[in-house]
Amino acid sequence: MEKKKIDRREFLKTLGLGAAATTAALYGCSPKGAATASAPAGEVPTDRMTYRTSSATGDRVSLLGYGCMRWPLLDSPASDGNPIDQQTVNELVDYALAHGVNYFDTAPVYLQGFSERSTGIALKRHPRESYFIATKMSNFSNFSRENSLAMYRQSFKELQVDYIDYYLLHSLGGKGLESFNQRFIDNGVLEFLQREREAGRIRNLGWSFHGSTELFDHLMAMHDSGEARWDFVQIQMNYVDWRHASGRNVNAEYLYGELEKRNIPAIIMEPLLGGRLSRLNDFLVGRLKERRPTQSTASWAFRFAGTYPGVLTVLSGMTYMEHLQDNIRTYSPLEELTPEELELLEDTAQVMLKFPTIPCTECQYCMPCPYGLNIPAIFAHYNKCVNEGNVPKDSQDPNYRKARRAFLIGYDRSVPRLRQASHCIGCNQCVSHCPQSIKIPQQLHRIDRYVEQLKQDKL
Amino acid sequence: MLRKIRIALALLFFVLITLLFLDFTGTLHAWFGWMAKIQFLPAVLALNIGVVLFLVVLTLLFGRIYCSVICPLGVLQDLVSWFSGRRRKHRNRFVYSPARTWLRWTVFVLFVVAMVAGLGSLGALIAPYSAYGRMVQSLLAPLYAWGNNLLAWVAERADSYAFYSVDVWMKSLSTLGIAVVTFVVIFLLAWRNGRTWCNTICPVGTLLGVLSRFSLLKPRFDTSKCNGCKLCARNCKASCIDPAAHKIDYSRCVACMDCLENCRQGAISYTWRREAPAAKSPAPKGEPENRPKGKSGVKPVDTAVSAAGDPVSRASAEEAPADASRRRFLGVVGLFVGTALQAQEKKVDGGLALIEEKRIPQRTTPLVPPGARGLREFLTHCTACQLCVAVCPNQVLRPSGGLMRLMKPEMSYERGYCRPECTKCAEVCPANAIHLADLAEKSSIQIGHAVWIPENCVVKTDGVACGNCARHCPVGAIHLVPVDPNDRKSLCIPSVDEARCIGCGACENLCPSRPFSAIVVEGHEHHKTL
Numbered sequence: 007m008e009k010k011k012i013d014r015r016e017f018l019k020t021l022g023l024g025a026a027a028t029t030a031a032l033y034g035c036s037p038k039g040a041a042t043a044s045a046p047a048g049e050v051p052t053d054r055m056t057y058r059t060s061s062a063t064g065d066r067v068s069l070l071g072y073g074c075m076r077w078p079l080l081d082s083p084a085s086d087g088n089p090i091d092q093q094t095v096n097e098l099v100d101y102a103l104a105h106g107v108n109y110f111d112t113a114p115v116y117l118q119g120f121s122e123r124s125t126g127i128a129l130k131r132h133p134r135e136s137y138f139i140a141t142k143m144s145n146f147s148n149f150s151r152e153n154s155l156a157m158y159r160q161s162f163k164e165l166q167v168d169y170i171d172y173y174l175l176h177s178l179g180g181k182g183l184e185s186f187n188q189r190f191i192d193n194g195v196l197e198f199l200q201r202e203r204e205a206g207r208i209r210n211l212g213w214s215f216h217g218s219t220e221l222f223d224h225l226m227a228m229h230d231s232g233e234a235r236w237d238f239v240q241i242q243m244n245y246v247d248w249r250h251a252s253g254r255n256v257n258a259e260y261l262y263g264e265l266e267k268r269n270i271p272a273i274i275m276e277p278l279l280g281g282r283l284s285r286l287n288d289f290l291v292g293r294l295k296e297r298r299p300t301q302s303t304a305s306w307a308f309r310f311a312g313t314y315p316g317v318l319t320v321l322s323g324m325t326y327m328e329h330l331q332d333n334i335r336t337y338s339p340l341e342e343l344t345p346e347e348l349e350l351l352e353d354t355a356q357v358m359l360k361f362p363t364i365p366c367t368e369c370q371y372c373m374p375c376p377y378g379l380n381i382p383a384i385f386a387h388y389n390k391c392v393n394e395g396n397v398p399k400d401s402q403d404p405n406y407r408k409a410r411r412a413f414l415i416g417y418d419r420s421v422p423r424l425r426q427a428s429h430c431i432g433c434n435q436c437v438s439h440c441p442q443s444i445k446i447p448q449q450l451h452r453i454d455r456y457v458e459q460l461k462q463d464k465l
Numbered sequence: 466m467l468r469k470i471r472i473a474l475a476l477l478f479f480v481l482i483t484l485l486f487l488d489f490t491g492t493l494h495a496w497f498g499w500m501a502k503i504q505f506l507p508a509v510l511a512l513n514i515g516v517v518l519f520l521v522v523l524t525l526l527f528g529r530i531y532c533s534v535i536c537p538l539g540v541l542q543d544l545v546s547w548f549s550g551r552r553r554k555h556r557n558r559f560v561y562s563p564a565r566t567w568l569r570w571t572v573f574v575l576f577v578v579a580m581v582a583g584l585g586s587l588g589a590l591i592a593p594y595s596a597y598g599r600m601v602q603s604l605l606a607p608l609y610a611w612g613n614n615l616l617a618w619v620a621e622r623a624d625s626y627a628f629y630s631v632d633v634w635m636k637s638l639s640t641l642g643i644a645v646v647t648f649v650v651i652f653l654l655a656w657r658n659g660r661t662w663c664n665t666i667c668p669v670g671t672l673l674g675v676l677s678r679f680s681l682l683k684p685r686f687d688t689s690k691c692n693g694c695k696l697c698a699r700n701c702k703a704s705c706i707d708p709a710a711h712k713i714d715y716s717r718c719v720a721c722m723d724c725l726e727n728c729r730q731g732a733i734s735y736t737w738r739r740e741a742p743a744a745k746s747p748a749p750k751g752e753p754e755n756r757p758k759g760k761s762g763v764k765p766v767d768t769a770v771s772a773a774g775d776p777v778s779r780a781s782a783e784e785a786p787a788d789a790s791r792r793r794f795l796g797v798v799g800l801f802v803g804t805a806l807q808a809q810e811k812k813v814d815g816g817l818a819l820i821e822e823k824r825i826p827q828r829t830t831p832l833v834p835p836g837a838r839g840l841r842e843f844l845t846h847c848t849a850c851q852l853c854v855a856v857c858p859n860q861v862l863r864p865s866g867g868l869m870r871l872m873k874p875e876m877s878y879e880r881g882y883c884r885p886e887c888t889k890c891a892e893v894c895p896a897n898a899i900h901l902a903d904l905a906e907k908s909s910i911q912i913g914h915a916v917w918i919p920e921n922c923v924v925k926t927d928g929v930a931c932g933n934c935a936r937h938c939p940v941g942a943i944h945l946v947p948v949d950p951n952d953r954k955s956l957c958i959p960s961v962d963e964a965r966c967i968g969c970g971a972c973e974n975l976c977p978s979r980p981f982s983a984i985v986v987e988g989h990e991h992h993k994t995l
Contacts, residue, residue, distance in 0.1 A: 114813075119813035147812045372815050432933070432936075
């Protein structure tokens with residue numbers, strides 16, 4: 007016990023902070039860490055992060071980027087309506103910076119509109135040059151020039167900065183070329199932003215993409231013709247979307263290839279498919295663990311994204327310290343996938359596609375549902391049951407009774423009754439918000455029908 | 466020995482019947498549902514001649530052991546009385562009192578008149594089984610449910626599905642009030658004078674008292690052995706032993722056998738012979754230490770009932786998150802309030818919309834469950850014991866507050882609807898007020914029909930497509946028709962096929978319009994089979 011205390015003190019001295027550090031990390035990082043004292047999950051290095059250099063500005067960006075869409079929440083919002091647990095956010099940000107993470111990605115609409123403010127508060131406590139900040143133009147509902155510019159300027163206030171390192175046209179593609187033109191071309195907003203870049207208030211200008219091939223090609227053509235210059239592009243990439251993109255998403259293999267051709271750095275979002283790639287079914291987890299028993303399921307997905315050299319940073323919305331630590335471990339330094347491992351992940355993706363999970367990433371863009379449903383929670387419960395084998399297909403299934411009970415009781419536990427799928431009226435207001443193009447009402451009705459069958463025992 | 470057998474049986478019945486009211490899963494009913502069905506008044510109302518005959522014969526053979534063993538209210542009073550007798554200086558606290566025959570029969574006649582006149586609720590106030598059910602359902606069941614929810618909370622964290630959480634809600638204020646009054650009255654009477662209630666008020670006690678006078682087996686005096694110590698009378702909770710005259714008022718004796726064990730002379734025996742048998746163990750059985758303890762054979766049983774009195778809370782865990790997000794983010798359903806930004810307008814991500822609580826609509830005719838055959842038939846049979854209310858898993862049944870139907874169950878659909886796979890209420894009803902042969906019968910009984918209320922419908926008010934009522938109708942009685950008959954592509958509104966609607970309330974419960982649904986079930990006086 008005495009020894010441990012000394013280790014801790016020494017460690018704190020070297021780190022200079024450590025309010026944020028958990029005990030696991032403490033033991034892990036102690037220089038004298040004997041075999042018995044080291045954390046079970048392995049150490050979290052502070053100085054071995056893999057960095058990539060941006061071809062546009064020469065920025066040295068950590069391969070792990072912090073997605074600020076999933077900050078931890080309070081049990082009930084603060085008096086100003088802010089639902090975010092600021093104290094924990096500060097601890098996570100401090101820890102991330104101390105371990106080499108220097109890219110933070112937020113947007114005006116995240117977390118009921120409070121993500122920018124919280125991220126700004128946490129980062130303000132550190133030197134401005136020690137991190138890169140990314141935010142977006144989320145002018146979805148009102149794309150007038152005035153509203154868009156107001157949103158742009160508000161981001162500076164919320165983030166408490168006088169320049170933004172990475173500025174993105176948020177979620178292009180949702181409604182195709184027409185919507186892109188309305189949001190950014192017709193109102194002159196893109197022109198304005200390019201001038202802002204010249205003025206130095208935006209250091210890198212790019213966009214995040216959830217759309218069709220046509221729009222992507224159009225945007226690439228704009229770059230080729232010099233009509234616009236994209237310093238980076240943010241795409242959805244993971245070992246499922248690489249060749250099996252769902253909805254209106256485009257295969258990442260194509261997107262990445264096009265970017266690589268033009269030497270445009272790629273920023274990766276959804277490396278875990280909203281966490282789904284960290285929650286595989288038992289068979290798939292077993293196969294990965296066989297090869298690397300001590301590494302998390304999620305680490306495979308991160309290594310996949312990092313293996314491609316054109317990737318500048320890989321964003322992860324880390325709510326919990328353990329996720330942050332696990333990801334830091336994975337990228338300190340990155341161990342690239344071997345061709346054989348790449349093949350295994352492609353096979354994993356193919357097996358996954360055989361399981362009818364709903365490709366929800368829990369991004370919350372569809373929320374709040376005006377009729378009170380908790381859409382992501384319903385999908386999460388369904389997917390969890392699929393992965394755990396609790397979605398019986400027939401009442402003759404050997405574990406039918408047990409699975410039925412787990413599904414129904416778990417449903418009431420995860421989603422309050424009044425927020426369950428039975429209350430979906432099919433108004434379709436959510437559909438256009440879903441970046442994964444899930445036909446939300448149809449899926450909800452399908453789940454509701456299934457629940458009815460289970461309840462009535464008529465499967 | 467006889468007393469110990471009586472106590473063991475009584476406790477068994479008492480605990481299991483109480484559990485019938487508490488076990489919301491309905492598992493216990495499969496095994497012990499008969500215990501409710503052999504209660505006297507329910508059996509009479511169910512016209513269950515077999516059970517009534519059995520109870521009559523039982524009483525003619527053994528006296529009122531029904532009151533000592535089968536009746537949960539009787540056992541409850543014994544428990545209260547036992548605790549009362551454990552106090553110092555209250556050991557041998559009873560004295561003989563003459564029967565209040567006029568009061569008993571006045572109450573009995575009034576009770577019968579009330580029942581015949583269709584004022585069953587009045588009768589239910591004093592009917593023993595109804596009174597007991599009311600107390601357990603209103604006072605004890607919420608505590609049981611909260612205890613269960615605590616276990617469910619633990620189970621959830623242990624990733625176990627052994628327990629699931631249930632909602633605790635105020636089903637009826639008037640019934641809760643009556644239950645509290647009933648409990649206080651019963652408790653006070655039993656605490657002071659043992660079985661006063663059974664022998665003056667209880668109509669079942671009065672009726673069985675007539676029969677028990679003629680019962681074959683009775684406690685009888687052997688005057689030759691009696692030394693006049695009066696211990697028997699002082700320990701008779703029915704106050705029915707007149708030791709001076711060596712007489713027992715058999716109409717009030719509940720055959721508890723306490724006197725047998727208290728008599729150290731062995732002067733009282735439970736026998737069919739008029740004279741006590743001379744051959745039967747003359748040896749005094751009373752060891753000295755047996756005396757002061759009085760009812761030492763009774764095992765201490767925790768009367769959880771006494772912990773009741775907490776008002777049932779209406780708040781359920783489910784509403785809490787809604788409350789939280791209510792704060793600022795979403796003032797009104799569908800109205801998105803952004804952050805305090807200047808000229809900026811945006812739809813932000815996340816958060817939950819506030820869900821307004823549904824309110825009970827006006828129904829001209831109250832809804833009673835399928836299997837009740839009709840409102841009048843239901844009211845004549847129902848004893849208001851609350852057993853169906855206790856087991857309804859969909860939170861549909863609750864005691865009525867209406868004067869003529871006071872405490873008798875009625876249905877409403879704000880919290881759930883009468884689900885197609887459930888026949889719980891019919892399974893448990895001891896009085897046959899709700900009777901279903903099988904599940905198929907239930908889905909073919911029309912208890913009411915749905916009525917569309919255009920001014921509440923979201924298709925009209927919000928201009929959105931809906932059809933949730935039609936999607937969930939189990940009998941396909943709701944058809945969607947275009948608002949504008951000339952425009953096939955206009956939004957659709959529901960139209961109810963009254964001939965097919967069974968009144969289950971799926972439409973009403975799942976209607977997105979709040980607080981009042983846009984489709985409401987109106988009850989029928991007489992149920993019909995479709």
